[in-house]
Amino acid sequence: MEKFTTLTGVAAPLPIINVDTDMIIPKQYLKTIKRTGLGSALFAEMRYDEEGNEKPDFVLNQSGYRKAQIVIAGDNFGCGSSREHAPWALLDFGIKCVISTSFADIFYNNCFKNGILPVVVTPEQLDMLLDDASRGSNATLTVDLENQTISGPDGGTIHFDIDPARKQVLLEGLDDIAMTLQKDASIAGFETKMAESRPWV
Known part of the structure; x- marks a missing residue:
């Protein structure tokens, strides 16, 4: 999994509440x-x-947002069924960070497992970021995971909280398998002890 450290990219405004996983990927x-x-x-x-023609009024079809890497979304993003295809689709498009006031739990967890940073902000902060994101190709934000900040095009900075363990997973680019392999020596030691103490197993 690719490491997430600092991301500078265009932010697309999607001020819709309850964007469910079927909307993200039908x-x-x-x-x-x-x-x-x-x-x-x-x-x-x-x-x-x-x-199959593009709807010109949808944000990702507009010239300034076709290469957006960040989505600024309404409350309860990623609700609905628990499909891992939702973060897969976001990442394959190029979205590496989603910012909202809240996320559905399963979607939130799936983001970390796939290298996407979901950031929770206050409603007031979301309004500020949506305003920043309304500037088309000039709607560039910098998301610094190490320092847990989001910087806007005018230099304003927002601090966000994140669980330290989840933060480390993204900083090091660790999926579940890679995390398990970090304990390879301990696992091998345990298996050796078990084989010696319980050879009949």
């Missing part, structure tokens, strides 16, 4: 178990009409 795209190729289907029902 159910018809869940047949694959690959983590790649889902970016084109991100927010598909909001991005495309029935003929």
